Amino acid sequence: MRTSDLIEKIVQVGIGLAVFAAVIGLILFLADKAPKKAKDVVQLVVFLAPAIILLAIGLIYPAIRTSILAFSNKAGDLIGFDNFVWIFTQPDAVRTVTNTIIWVICVPLISTMVGLAYAVFIDKSRGEKVFKALVFMPMAISFVGAGIIWRFLYDYRGADREQIGLLNQIVVWLGGEPVKWLQTEPVNTFLLIIVMIWIQTGFAMVILSAAIKGIPTEQVEAAQLDGTNSWQRFTNVTLPGIRSSLVVVITTISIATLKVFDIVRTMTAGNFDTSVIANEMYTQAFRANEPGRGAALALVLFVLVLPIVIYNVRVLRSQKEIR
Amino acid sequence: MRLKRKAVITIAAATTIGLALTGCVGDEAADTSNIDCSPYESYGTFDGAEVSISGTIVEAEADRLVESWADYAACTDTSIDYQGTQEFEANIRQLAEGGNPPDLGIFPQPGLFADIAAGGFFVEAPEAVEANVDEFWSEDWKAYGTVDGTFYGAPLMASIKGYVWYSPSEFEEKGYEIPTTLDELNDLADTIASEGDHKPWCASYASDAATGWPVTDWIEDYVLREQGPEYYDQWYKHEIPFNDPGVVEAFDSVGDILKNEDMVGDVTAGLSIPFGEGGLPILDGQCSLHHQASFYEGFWGDGVTVAPDGDVFAFLLPPVNADDPLAVTGGGEIVGAFSDDEAVAAFQAFLASDTWANNRVELGGVISANSGLDASLASSPLLEQSIEILQNPDTTYRFDASDLMPGAVGGNSFFKGIVDWIGGEDSQSVADKIEASWPTS
Numbered sequence: 001m002r003t004s005d006l007i008e009k010i011v012q013v014g015i016g017l018a019v020f021a022a023v024i025g026l027i028l029f030l031a032d033k034a035p036k037k038a039k040d041v042v043q044l045v046v047f048l049a050p051a052i053i054l055l056a057i058g059l060i061y062p063a064i065r066t067s068i069l070a071f072s073n074k075a076g077d078l079i080g081f082d083n084f085v086w087i088f089t090q091p092d093a094v095r096t097v098t099n100t101i102i103w104v105i106c107v108p109l110i111s112t113m114v115g116l117a118y119a120v121f122i123d124k125s126r127g128e129k130v131f132k133a134l135v136f137m138p139m140a141i142s143f144v145g146a147g148i149i150w151r152f153l154y155d156y157r158g159a160d161r162e163q164i165g166l167l168n169q170i171v172v173w174l175g176g177e178p179v180k181w182l183q184t185e186p187v188n189t190f191l192l193i194i195v196m197i198w199i200q201t202g203f204a205m206v207i208l209s210a211a212i213k214g215i216p217t218e219q220v221e222a223a224q225l226d227g228t229n230s231w232q233r234f235t236n237v238t239l240p241g242i243r244s245s246l247v248v249v250i251t252t253i254s255i256a257t258l259k260v261f262d263i264v265r266t267m268t269a270g271n272f273d274t275s276v277i278a279n280e281m282y283t284q285a286f287r288a289n290e291p292g293r294g295a296a297l298a299l300v301l302f303v304l305v306l307p308i309v310i311y312n313v314r315v316l317r318s319q320k321e322i323r
Numbered sequence: 324m325r326l327k328r329k330a331v332i333t334i335a336a337a338t339t340i341g342l343a344l345t346g347c348v349g350d351e352a353a354d355t356s357n358i359d360c361s362p363y364e365s366y367g368t369f370d371g372a373e374v375s376i377s378g379t380i381v382e383a384e385a386d387r388l389v390e391s392w393a394d395y396a397a398c399t400d401t402s403i404d405y406q407g408t409q410e411f412e413a414n415i416r417q418l419a420e421g422g423n424p425p426d427l428g429i430f431p432q433p434g435l436f437a438d439i440a441a442g443g444f445f446v447e448a449p450e451a452v453e454a455n456v457d458e459f460w461s462e463d464w465k466a467y468g469t470v471d472g473t474f475y476g477a478p479l480m481a482s483i484k485g486y487v488w489y490s491p492s493e494f495e496e497k498g499y500e501i502p503t504t505l506d507e508l509n510d511l512a513d514t515i516a517s518e519g520d521h522k523p524w525c526a527s528y529a530s531d532a533a534t535g536w537p538v539t540d541w542i543e544d545y546v547l548r549e550q551g552p553e554y555y556d557q558w559y560k561h562e563i564p565f566n567d568p569g570v571v572e573a574f575d576s577v578g579d580i581l582k583n584e585d586m587v588g589d590v591t592a593g594l595s596i597p598f599g600e601g602g603l604p605i606l607d608g609q610c611s612l613h614h615q616a617s618f619y620e621g622f623w624g625d626g627v628t629v630a631p632d633g634d635v636f637a638f639l640l641p642p643v644n645a646d647d648p649l650a651v652t653g654g655g656e657i658v659g660a661f662s663d664d665e666a667v668a669a670f671q672a673f674l675a676s677d678t679w680a681n682n683r684v685e686l687g688g689v690i691s692a693n694s695g696l697d698a699s700l701a702s703s704p705l706l707e708q709s710i711e712i713l714q715n716p717d718t719t720y721r722f723d724a725s726d727l728m729p730g731a732v733g734g735n736s737f738f739k740g741i742v743d744w745i746g747g748e749d750s751q752s753v754a755d756k757i758e759a760s761w762p763t764s
Contacts, residue, residue: 074762156595158588160609180595183746269532271594271742286413287532289731289762 063302069295083296095273096280097300099189103196103260103276104304108253111197112246115204120234123212132209136202143199147266150195154181154267185273192274195263200256204249211245212238244319251312258305277301360398362678372666373402377415378429378656381407384688391683395673401666419444424661427671429479432726433467434733436657440470446663448474451672459677459693463720468657477675479656480683481692483709484723485544486637488602488613491630499611501638503645505548509579515611516585524586525610527593527601528745533734535741536725537598538581541614542741543652543724544640545573552650552719559724561761565732566754574750581745594745605635614640616654617690617709630704637705639712650719651712654726655692684710692720729762736760 027046034042073079087093115135122131138146155165159177163169168178182188215238223233239246261278268274270283277297285294380388385407396403406425408414412435418424419439430436439445448456448468456465456477468476487508494501497518502508512523528537547555550569557563558570580586587593593601599622602613606627613619617637620629627634642650660671673679677695684690687702692713701707712718725733736757744753 156592158592158596161604180592183591183595265532269534271534271739272746283532283735287730287735288760289729289735 066295066298069291070299071296072292074290074292079292083292084300086293087296087300092275093280096270096275096277096297099273099275100258100277100304102189103193104254104257106190106193107196107200107257107260108250111200111253112204112208112250114197115201115249116208116246118201119205119209119212120238123209132206135205138199139202139206141199143260143262144266146195146199147263150191150198151182151267154191156180156182182268182274183272188268188272188274192263192267195267196257196260200253204253207245207249208242211242215241244315247312247315251308254308255305258301258308277304358394358397360394363395363398363673366395366399366669366673368398368400369666369669371400371402372664373404374427374664374667374670375404375406375425376427376429376670377406377408377411377425379407379409379411379431380429381409387683387686387688391679391686392670392673394682395670395679399666399669401670403670415439416442419661426660426662426664426667427674428659428661430476430657430659431654433657433722434727434729436468436476436659437470439659440473440475444661445475445659446661448476448660449663449668449672451668452477452675455672455675459675459680459695461692461694461716461720464655464692467655467722468659476657476659477671478692479658479674480689481653481655481713482617482690483639483651483653483712484540484616485640485652486615486617486619487640488605488615488619488635488637489611490605490608490634491632491636492634493608493611502641504641505576505643508641512580512586512612521608522586522588522610523612524580525602525604525613526581526587527596527598528741529593529595529597533738534594535738535745537601537615538577538741538745539725539733539737540616540652540723541577541581542570542573543721544614545576546570546724547650547652547719547721548640548642548647549573549576552721555721555724559727561728565758565761566751571750571754574744574754578744578750591746594742602635617705620703620705621688633704648717648719649712649715650721652721652723653713654723731762732757732760 031043031046068078070083071078071080073082087097118131118135122128125131141149152164153166154168155163156168156178157163157165159172163172163178165178165181167181171178181191219237219241220233223237228236259278260276261282264270264274264276264279265282270276270279275283277300281294281297281301283294284290284297385405388407389403389405392403395401411428412430412432415424415428415430415435416439419442424444428439430439453474456468456474460478464478465474468474468478489501493499499511499514500507502511515521515523526537528535530536543555546558546569549572550558554563554569558565558567563569581593582590584590598615602615602619602622603624604610605613606623619637623629623635629635639649639651642648658671658674660667677693680691680693680696681700684696684702684706685700688706690696690701690706690710690713694714696710696714698707698710698714701710713720725737727733728737740753740757743756744750
């Protein structure tokens with residue numbers, strides 16, 4: 001690239017931006033000058049149109065297209081439910097679905113429980129900020145990064161060689177034989193789940209800790225005056241007080257878990273019976289060149305996420321009514 | 324007043340960014356005074372014409388690639404813009420369909436090359452390219468650039484897959500001979516095993532999503548040697564099913580080594596250990612043999628000499644019978660053109676020439692199957708040996724079959740099948756599973 005090219009490109013970008021600004025300005029000007037009667041409607045349309053158009057291109061069209069693909073084979077012929085039959089009959093694919101269910105049960109429950117317990121215990125303690133930061137930090141690490149870190153932790157080398165994985169080194173120190181953790185089924189799925197829990201606990205802890213601080217002190221003091229012990233206070237005051245936050249945390253983590261891809265991809269690539277729906281969706285669509293099966297898996301994922309989203313929205317809406 | 328100051332700052336910032344950006348562009352006028360332009364005279368000059376070329380080669384390799392044609396670019400006054408991305412294979416189809424491909428594409432997979440050719444995106448190779456290929460390359464190689472009888476592109480670089488790495492000093496000390504047949508190789512392994520202080524073979528296959536691929540190289544080597552090149556061609560073209568008895572036989576032959584505790588120790592351990600570390604125990608005397616491609620030379624680390632009298636070296640996996648012709652599997656690139664511009668055609672012809680091959684090999688690290696190549700230019704004894712193998716007119720060369728098979732098999736189910744197979748499944752059922760995954764259309 002020469003300087004002249006560069007200048008040319010910068011000028012092109014500048015002109016592009018100017019034209020864009022001019023067009024938008026013109027549209028807004030015209031919307032403002034619309035006849036009084038239709039003014040509301042025109043303005044509504046002008047302001048909503050960009051969002052709706054983008055939604056249509058970026059969300060609605062792909063959703064329809066994926067649904068059609070899910071019922072077609074590679075050549076694009078409609079084949080009914082064959083792809084779904086494949087998902088629920090092939091042993092490998094069934095395994096994928098079961099694994100996803102294990103994930104979505106374990107991760108939200110454990111990370112919310114651990115996060116909640118941690119938030120309660122460190123509440124108002126000395127050094128609360130430091131404790132919070134410690135648990136929250138994994139949130140800042142990408143799933144891929146976390147996967148690579150934990151893969152090192154589980155790493156395996158033959159018994160006659162030096163171990164580079166922490167877990168196996170501990171096993172060796174204790175006098176055992178190194179274990180091929182990520183190859184040992186079904187332990188491997190749970191070892192991957194731990195990574196997700198490690199990341200999500202911080203998220204649960206921060207939200208729940210904030211919610212706990214939002215509980216009016218009067219209620220806590222009143223309970224204390226009534227002679228409750230701390231467990232009773234926790235179940236009767238704290239839990240009801242943070243119910244909406246709990247729902248948000250559990251549903252958010254559930255959705256994130258259903259979509260988990262990066263951790264499985266980086267740590268085992270779905271080998272050794274650890275695959276989950278999102279990973280299999282990618283593998284089928286882009287590596288195995290079976291877009292129909294990939295799309296069918298995407299649709300299954302969508303159907304699984306849908307009730308959680310609906311529940312989330314309903315709870316939030318009922319909260320709003322109370323307020 | 325305030326506004327004016329703001330304007331000044333903006334202008335200053337814009338100027339700084341502009342100046343900084345000019346640092347990114349190369350304005351140096353091509354200086355041809357120090358270059359011997361005689362090898363390039365026949366290509367003509369193109370008055371600053373631009374040729375874009377794209378491929379999967381990145382980082383230091385890409386720098387050497389660009390350097391290899393820098394003189395050509397200066398002498399013919401062509402501006403060559405190389406873009407290397409590892410996503411090339413994934414993107415090139417979209418680029419071609421969108422009408423925005425580079426002028427030339429460097430394809431590491433003949434299967435993908437054939438796909439693009441079948442889509443009608445390539446222009447037929449110009450005569451000069453075909454003349455160069457006829458002169459410098461074998462029929463085997465030309466076939467990979469030919470789709471449905473039309474010749475589209477010339478090969479570029481090459482690599483050899485079926486090497487067995489060993490320690491020359493250990494071989495000398497213990498009096499081992501380099502085997503000349505597969506049986507001799509197995510006998511050698513048995514001898515090493517019976518001496519008992521270490522296992523004969525090292526093997527490891529972990530490579531993220533492609534875990535298992537090193538074993539596909541094993542299988543391909545055995546299919547080619549046991550069943551011959553015609554069978555090999557039928558196999559990757561799916562003219563015979565993947566679970567044909569000959570292929571299952573190759574699985575079993577490889578299984579006698581890789582699924583045998585006496586040969587490799589813990590059979591499934593290799594699935595957890597990165598392939599790049601696979602051969603390193605040879606240096607510590609923990610094993611004697613490791614099967615891996617010529618590129619493994621770069622994995623041994625600093626201070627390890629790769630030479631017939633050095634720390635490690637490699638011999639080619641031997642044929643079934645000592646007097647069978649040499650058969651090797653390997654990889655390489657094919658250059659296809661999306662544009663019939665004359666500057667593009669000339670550059671394409673140059674890439675197929677012996678001049679380019681010599682330029683590039685001299686810069687080190689790679690080889691080419693170009694017969695005009697001077698083997699002594701190679702940067703290491705192993706590469707020199709590899710060039711001699713490739714240039715030998717009796718050598719049967721076959722591309723890595725998993726690169727030739729459809730992606731659904733060669734990039735997915737073959738690997739996954741290997742993981743199951745090493746994990747304990749039997750050869751027949753794994754071959755059946757891979758056969759079932761072969762795309763129908």
